[in-house]
Amino acid sequence: MDNQQLKDPQNPSGPVTVRNLKIHVDRDLCIGAATCVAIAPKTFVLDSEAKAIILATVDQDPDNVIIDAAKGCPVAAIIIEDDKGQRIFPQ
Template sequence: MKAFVDPDLCIGCTQCAGLCPEVFTMEGTLAVALLGEIPAEAVPQAVDAAQACPVSAIQIEA
């Protein structure tokens, strides 16, 4: 699975980075997803972070 953050939608609320720092980080005022596959143990937290995004800027793809 891979995570993607749409920079045009992200409002920089930091919620994803707080919920799943293994996958999401802040670059300036916007969130970004780390490149590559989400580690298996971090998948549940990454999905939670995507669902918690107030503007639906995060996509998790298989």
């Protein structure tokens, strides 16, 4: 994975801000199931440790797709907040 393909190379798993969403993958929880990659392939990819990281192309996935990916994660490792810090998922 080329760092330039990441939304934030300093924080590959976030938090990153996309429009009004703050997205963060809890790397301790992530088990590399890749459900998120299947649902939101422009947002998530697995790194060499099989942990989800956030792509620069995240801006091309609509909010509902990113939220659906978080909902699809079997271990709820994807945490999404709004721009006021309110938790959107998991609730």
